[in-house]
Amino acid sequence: MCGIVGLFLKDSTLEPDLGAMLTAMLVTMTDRGPDSAGIAIYSEDSAKPFKITVQSLDPATDFPALSDRIAKLTGAPAQLLEKGSHAVIALAKSAADTVLTMIRSDFPELRIMSQGNRIEIFKETGLPEKVAAEFSVAAMHGTHGIGHTRMATESAVTTLGAHPFSTGSDQCLVHNGSLSNHNSLRRKLVRDGMHFETENDSEVAAAYLTRRMQGGDNLGGALQAGLDDLDGFYTFVVGTETGFGVLRDPIACKPAVMAETDRFVAFGSEYRALVDLPGIKDARVWEPQPAKVYFWER
Structure with missing residues (x-):
């Protein structure tokens, strides 16, 4: 089943609260996946x-x-x-x-x-609340981040099997769903020089997007190409050094909701993950459309 959250800040005054907001969002999604959890945080200072x-x-x-x-x-x-x-x-x-x-x-x-330059990923087995506390995620500052709580259905419950998956510099992906052509695509990506740590289909999706961006696509173009090359059912939330993107497959059987204000863009597998965000009552809230690329860049 799995639960996904994501937060992309437009208002720099919210950056000290990014870790705390993402933690609260992810903990709310605990019952969608109690096996393992992870969060990617992009720091606010690219000069580090x-x-x-x-x-x-x-x-x-x-x-x-x-x-x-x-x-x-x-x-x-x-x-x-x-x-x-x-x-x-x-x-x-x-x-x-x-x-x-x-x-x-x-x-x-x-x-x-x-x-x-900016990304840090922390993930472990266990409940989101435990994982976030172990790494003091709530105290982290940043510009954007994504998180995932997992219910393992096709592989073992391990740290490596937890999301997010990162296969390139300052790039990561979380995924709810399953790919049907990941083994053949993995073989092609290995021939192209990509390295894999796990047998998880989500890592293949991350590597595919990395390879597309290495070839010159921006995040939006890489996600658009995935509609032709990735078979299965999926909701992806992707982070890059400067960007944040969302894509659902053409059937879009996995739940998803987004909200946008002049201060942030937020994603959750369910609306309850978003209810405590500042100004959410005035946000534009919608269900992302099937096979439509959404992405924002700083």
Whole structure:
């Protein structure tokens, strides 16, 4: 079943409250998916260092070793902020590829959650309230973010199986539904150089959009192309460094509602996820149409 939320802020005065608003929205969707949960937050300052977020099953062992290895590799003290089972590594963008290659080769037990100038992804098994508290999501500031609470129907309940999925720099996706052609599309994307961490069909959708944007599409164009190339039933909410997009398949059997004011754009699997947003009584509220691309950019 699964529950999705998303929030794109137009009013910068709301940015200190982004994490708290997204947390409340996601917790409201708990009964749509109690297995695992995750949130992607886009920070408000794109001038911050490049960030890599990783997850470990043994943080007490892995993170000190990773910090030492990064320091030796870069010649500077590692900036590594631990948050529960995750750590956010801040570094110069010029060093990012070297560090990512080192993590994949020397720390195969670590999982890369996200990478980019602004994105941080935190996800774990358990209820949304527990997951959000573990990472102090409510205290996070930012410009936009998306969240997902999962009911696993086609794969195991694991951290890696939780959403959001990120397959490119500052890009991520959450998904409610199921794709029927994800295996054939995965094989094609692997031939094109895409890397996959899981067997989840949602990761394939994320990689497809990443590949389209790497080829020159903007977010709206990538979502539009997906209507031809992605078979199944789905609702996607997608984040990029500067954008926020929504797409439902042509049948649109999964529930969805959106609201827009001069301060924000919000998405929820159900309207009750939106009821506590500031000024919601004056918002334009609608059900996103099947096979119609909605996207906003800063």
